[in-house]
Amino acid sequence: MRDFRDAKVMAQTLRESLTTKSITISHSHSLELVSRMFGVADWNTLSALIKSGDGAKLTPPPVIHPDIQRRPALPLRDFVPFPGGTQSLFVGRAKTVNALNDAFARQSDVVIVLQRQHAVDEPSLADLQEIGLRADLIELTPLPDGTLKVQVRIGRRVMIRAFSSDTSAFEAEVSDISEDRAADAPDLILRAVTRFERYAAIRNIRMPEGWPPFGEGRHPGRVADMIAALVLLPLAHKYELLAVLDPVKRLELVEALLDVTTRPVSSALQATRQRAIAHARDRQHRHATLEHLLLALIDDDSAAAVMRSCRASLKQLRTKTEAFVDTELAHLATEDGDIAQPTDAFRRVNDRAALAAQEVGYPLITGANTLLALFPETRSPAARLLAEHGVTMVRAAKAVADGVGKEEA
Template sequence: MRDFRDAKAMAQTLRDSLHTKAISISHGESLELVSKMFGLADWNTLSALLHAGRTDVKAPPARAKEAPRSAVTSYPAVPLRDLVPFPTATYPLFVGRPKTMQALDQAFGRQREVVLAVQKDSAVDEPGFEDIHPIGVVAQLIELEPLPDGTLKVLTQVNRRVLIHRFVGETGAFQADVSDLGEGPIPDAPELILRAVKRFERYAAAREIQIPGIWPQLEQTRDPGGVADIIATRLRLPIADKQGLLATIDPVARLKQVDALMDFGRPVSPALEATKRRALGSATERRQQYATCEHLLLALLDDADASAVMQACNADLDAMRTNLKTYVERGLNNATTQSGEKAKPTAAFQRVEQRAEIHAHELGRPVVTGANMLFGIFLETRSPAAQLLGEQGITRQRAAEIIASGATNG
């Protein structure tokens, strides 16, 4: 077998043969059956082997954990409940399970390397081979710190991806047998790298995610897989999505997935378009060069979606209107413009727009509304607009609950 296309061809042949016998199965079921013919747990495992360049995939006498020992190395192992680790990143792990602590003790007494395996179900206390994802990582143990409650804090540096063939805990310590997953030659994808880096800069700014110190050089790197891993470490995604990225061996495909996961673009509702025009027009009428968060909040008072959230928080909209008008007319230090020149949104105004877009995306809403825009103001903690919301008892958490409940269209 050369690659996954051969496996898919076998699956189609199997499906066609069964169909002639009046037995119908789905394409996915046929892929799983082919994987089991080769003694592997599932299609993801077989696909990972083939993408890694393994041309020796033959049907072993039993399951994948009985793979030839020459291709497998055994390590102490740490099962992870709620973290997906990526190569090159450093992670602090908090360990309390006895078998995990024993595995760490063995690792520190040997080569100081462990396998980090992500659990399929975080509630399982004694995971076995069927309870962990087949793609994990090998990590170097950097330092260990005993904690007062008897648990351990261990700092790890992730080195590389591995395919897990066997995961057991019968000896009193978790142990995994793994083989390396090489990505092959580094492909050339400079445009994809640049787009992903720029998109993450926008994503990070809107979410107040700290960009690492190596970032200025990242867009010059040639390794799309490495860029994907660095970005994936910092994306706020469900565990399943992150595990999917870890299990994507092809570096270009992985970076394309990362890029797509950051594509949170949503159209703006007509009502919000009108609200933004009012905010910019309010500043223009006053011959102010910039429209601020205060101009925006003043306009949101007349936005049906945003005002519904504020009213649900028992805010006094009339008092807010009076305070905001006083501020934009007298208290705002804003450069004046020539007559007829239109005001521009401040950087804070634009950050609020970005957060609103992300918020709508995360809620699965088809358009961005004034409610999402209101939610985006809260992180501008130094702005009088955010302070006024707090004074009125409108908190970020309460607003999020109201919007998520569907009480508005936002």
């Protein structure tokens, strides 16, 4: 049986077969057609795979089934679920409540559709994302205010074909999408799992049931969905992951998101980190701590903007922090020449800052992200010094979410 390495021979055979039927295509066109047969976007990509001999990255394309099914629909405005999870959702729109009641009465599953804009109350097809999800209803609980709490089990992706809000309940017409033929990618799965475990440790995320996702049934798409459901990202970025139908490509994107070393750092933050090391080096301290970092952040325009938004006096904070560094950290002084090595907490804050920038959609890691990343280090005197001057995690997070301290790439 031929595989992707026989692509050129297959292209020639295709041209010859079509010629006998009085259909003429160019050689390049035949190569493009064969590439698509292997689920590859174009001949250049397939050619690169042939040269590398790497067939593991060739994934059969997902199957979008032609059958169209009509189901009660549940529009979501501020949440992107992923297949395999169980979610509790709260709904209040009358047409959504009616759709859920209809589904329970008919013992039907529902279709979760994702709105492009939060403010739209009566969405049309144009207001919805192209990819949605099937969901099985587990439990429906009426709430005192007339809304519903519904627990659902998220199933497979679907293509949204039509959507109706003309009746008393939302309904959607969908086609199922099958990913069952995904290529095996054990090395990619291992890298993604390892990076997620580091991410989860930094963000204090509890591992999902059934972790790690190894064994005979491992599937790159399911691993990607399991991780994507737990990674904090802007909604638009979450949907981008949901809409990637190639399971291997989706896991590659998830793995890239978890790689904190690839996030660009603003030049101002680079100078701030160097200044923190200098604060430790000038005092001949063995380690550069979070208190050295805080002292440097006070002079970082991005971080300072967040502190000022919390109504902190930077002058008083600087005085207190300098006093702490000079007195309470005096025991770190050494004469052996091995000085100013960042502590583990210092490195954790840098990693957490990269994730914080990604989560709020900042193009660059800034001092504001670094300041916010400092608060989970609850045993650090730096966090206490900030709190004493009115800079709390809640206030700082609100400022960052509002764009305070953001720098353009």
